[in-house]
Amino acid sequence: MKILLRIAAIAAITILLALSSLYAASEWRLARHYDVPLTPLRIAPATALVAEGERRAHIFGCTGCHHEAGNVLFKAPGVGRLVAPNLTRMAPLYSDAELARLVRHGVKRNGTSAIAMPAAAFSGLSDEDLVSIIAWLRTRPRMADAEPAQTAWGPLGWFAVATDKVPFSAPRAREVAPPVDRPRATPSQQGAYLVQSICSDCHKLDEANDNGWGMRTPPLRMMGQAYSLADFRALMRTGKAMGDREVGTMSSVARGDFSHMTDNEIEAIHAYLNSTDKSGSIAAVSAK
Structure with a gap:
């Protein structure tokens, strides 16, 4: 009996030490700081830009993830929950340059990495x-959190964080300097820019992509080339694929967000995917 109790005690201590180590490793990763300098935005807010802000917040996916006042992106027993925060409450805490760094580099105001x-x-x-x-965000009234809970991790979540199975944003951000000068972009460059900024988080250009959340997406160029412009426009506007099919997440995202694209933006994406340019680069669109 004493031997069994001793074995049980050793097992309990081992488990406790393992959980403590996982927790410590995950907390280290969550608290890690990234030294990315603030860069002032070179364009001043204007009425026309503010009016465009909500539409662009849709096409770039801001509203799709954050909704009106926060949104649960992921939740599972033992793993935890990942919450996209309420932007009407968070944006006033950031300067414009801090928001730009958060979006472009995944670095929060306190220097730690955003997730997803x-x-x-x-x-x-x-x-x-x-x-x-x-500018549009700054015109929005502060709203109560739609999701009162915050991001939190359970034991399986600690393991995922500690072993880099959670998509920390800062380490994955690319170095692109200077930013793209969209107003000066040619239609081909505009298409490359929109593909990079809107599509590449879910899709790879020439191969299938495992997004790590149980979702696998097809090669974007192959998909774009399978669609006529009319069919592609219908997909982006209505979420209906060829044959009047629903295609999971793409259908809901298209109806909720991509439907806000202009005809020129949709045509630019389709033209780029059907071009002979295999690079997928947006470097040529960079501001001088």
Whole structure:
């Protein structure tokens, strides 16, 4: 009996030490600081940009993730929950330059990394787009949190954080400098920019992509080339794929957010995916 009790005690201590180690490793990763300097935005807010802000917040996915006042992105027993915060409450705490760093580099005001912010896609987001969205956010009244709970992790979540299975944004952000000058972009460059900024967080250009959340997406170029412009426009406006099919997340995102794209933006994406340019680069659109 004493031997069994001793074995049980050793097992309990081992488990406790393992959980403590996981917790410590996860807390270290969550508290890690990233030294990314603030860069002032070069475009001043204007009425026209503010008016465009809500539309651009849709097409770049801000409203799709954060909703009106926060949104639970992921929740599972033992793992935890990931919450996209209420922007009407969080944006006033940030300067414009701090918001730009958060979006482009995934670095929060306190220097730690955001989680699931698609900074890799947004690294080259233009000043015009950023200023427009930020200016619109600053006109919105503060709203009570739709989701009162905050991001939190359970034991399985600690393991995921400690072993880099959670999508920290700052380490995944790309170095793009200077930002894209969207107003000066040619239609081809505009298409490359929109593909990078809007599509690349879920899709890879020429191969299937495992997004790590149980979702696998097809190669974007192959999909775009399978659609006529009319069918592609219908997909982006209504969420209906060829054959009047529903296609999961794409259908809901298209109806909720991509439907706010202009005809020119949809045509630019389709033209780029059907071009002979295989680079997928947006470097040529960078501001001088």
